[in-house]
Amino acid sequence: MLETLKDFNLQEAELSVWVFKKRTSEGNPIFTGKWITVDQMLKQELIGFIDDERENYTEVVNYSLLAQNNENSLMHIGTGETSAVSVAVVSANQTPEKKVTDIKELSNCEFYSVKLVIGDVVLHCVKKTDSSWSTKKSKGFKNIIYKNNKLSIDDTPKFNISRDFDFFVLEDNVFIKNKKIFESVLSYKKSHISNFSELVGEAEFSQAFTDAEPLKKYVGNNAMQLRRASAIKQKGYYKNPDFMRSLQGNANRLRLNLQFDKNGKIIVNDECCADIFQALLDHRLQSHFAAHIYDVPNASMVS
Numbered sequence: 001m002l003e004t005l006k007d008f009n010l011q012e013a014e015l016s017v018w019v020f021k022k023r024t025s026e027g028n029p030i031f032t033g034k035w036i037t038v039d040q041m042l043k044q045e046l047i048g049f050i051d052d053e054r055e056n057y058t059e060v061v062n063y064s065l066l067a068q069n070n071e072n073s074l075m076h077i078g079t080g081e082t083s084a085v086s087v088a089v090v091s092a093n094q095t096p097e098k099k100v101t102d103i104k105e106l107s108n109c110e111f112y113s114v115k116l117v118i119g120d121v122v123l124h125c126v127k128k129t130d131s132s133w134s135t136k137k138s139k140g141f142k143n144i145i146y147k148n149n150k151l152s153i154d155d156t157p158k159f160n161i162s163r164d165f166d167f168f169v170l171e172d173n174v175f176i177k178n179k180k181i182f183e184s185v186l187s188y189k190k191s192h193i194s195n196f197s198e199l200v201g202e203a204e205f206s207q208a209f210t211d212a213e214p215l216k217k218y219v220g221n222n223a224m225q226l227r228r229a230s231a232i233k234q235k236g237y238y239k240n241p242d243f244m245r246s247l248q249g250n251a252n253r254l255r256l257n258l259q260f261d262k263n264g265k266i267i268v269n270d271e272c273c274a275d276i277f278q279a280l281l282d283h284r285l286q287s288h289f290a291a292h293i294y295d296v297p298n299a300s301m302v303s
Contacts, residue, residue: 001076002060005170008123010047013116017046018091018124019100019109022185029083029186033090035115036100042161046114049163050125063176074168075176083186084169087124091115103157107135111185114165124169128181132160192226199233208238209268209276210261218273225277232280247279254284255293 020033038046061069063077079085091113100106114125145154166178166185176182196219199205206212219225237243244264251258257275259267266276278284278295286293 001173002057002074002175004173005057005074005123005168005175006054008116008121008170009118010051010116013118013123015043015046016094016115018113018115019106019129020087020090020111020113021108022110029086031083031086031090033087034098034100034105035091035094036106046161050114050116050165053164054168057175060175063174063179067179069176069179075179077174077176079169079172079174082174084124084174087113087126087186088122088169091124106157106159107133109133111166112161113169121171122169125165126167126169126185127162127165128185130160130162132158192223192230193221195230195233196226199229202233204239205233207265208244209266211268214268214270215273215276218270218277228277228281232277235281237282238280251279254279254286256284 015038016035017038018033018035020031022032023030057072057074059073060076061067061073063075067075069075079088109129111126111128113127116123116125143154143156143158144151164177166176166181168175168177174182200212200216209215219229232238247256247258248260248264251260256279257272258279259272261267266272268276275284281299283296283299284293285296285299
């Protein structure tokens with residue numbers, strides 16, 4: 001499988017750079033893209049970057065929620081399981097209407113792709129943009145250059161192109177180098193949906209509640225709640241009887257909106273689902289100053 005990426009003929013391909021912006025509608029990512037040509041010098045630099053990087057990889061591992069790769073491996077997943085299909089569709093037709101004609105169309109892009117085409121075969125080499133692509137970068141600063149033994153102001157817009165890439169899209173395959181950025185850019189959530197389905201199917205989880213249906217409704221198709229549900233499953237505190245007894249005994253002190261029935265099960269309704277998630281993530285914490293109680297996005301135990 002890796003050979004398909006390594007054997008792609010970069011020198012024979014038609015090359016362009018696409019820049020993408022993303023917005024979300026009803027929990028789904030919506031991509032818009034523009035393309036721009038590059039001069040021959042930059043083209044050869046980009047081809048060199050891609051060629052150098054793909055030679056680093058010696059193995060492919062299947063993508064999953066907890067899978068990790070190393071500096072010599074790529075994770076693999078089919079495009080049909082991701083939003084990569086949308087990126088390919090947006091950039092399929094390199095029409096004049098989609099060509100960049102104003103510097104503003106480059107600013108504040110979320111990611112860019114070096115697109116290479118040979119016949120019907122398309123390779124996207126994708127990279128998340130850095131701060132140089134943001135309009136906020138220049139606040140409080142002036143760009144200067146050293147020229148003719150003196151410093152001068154240079155207001156020419158500049159954008160960084162990285163020597164490496166976060167993931168590659170080749171036909172029906174996505175090869176992932178940076179999992180975190182891949183999930184962020186493509187809003188990938190299928191693995192989290194599967195994880196949540198497994199979670200609510202676990203007896204230890206479902207038996208902790210009087211009714212799990214409000215939780216299913218609360219999570220729905222929301223990417224953030226799906227990721228949090230995956231973290232609950234991974235931590236597994238709901239499987240620990242001592243943790244659950246402690247939760248029942250300390251819920252009021254931690255100002256958690258939780259009620260328990262006579263069997264120690266959490267009484268679930270629409271109003272308490274958010275607090276249930278905070279509790280099972282163990283993200284409701286109390287300061288040494290007892291009046292201060294916090295919700296935290298993440299927590300690491302101190303040894």
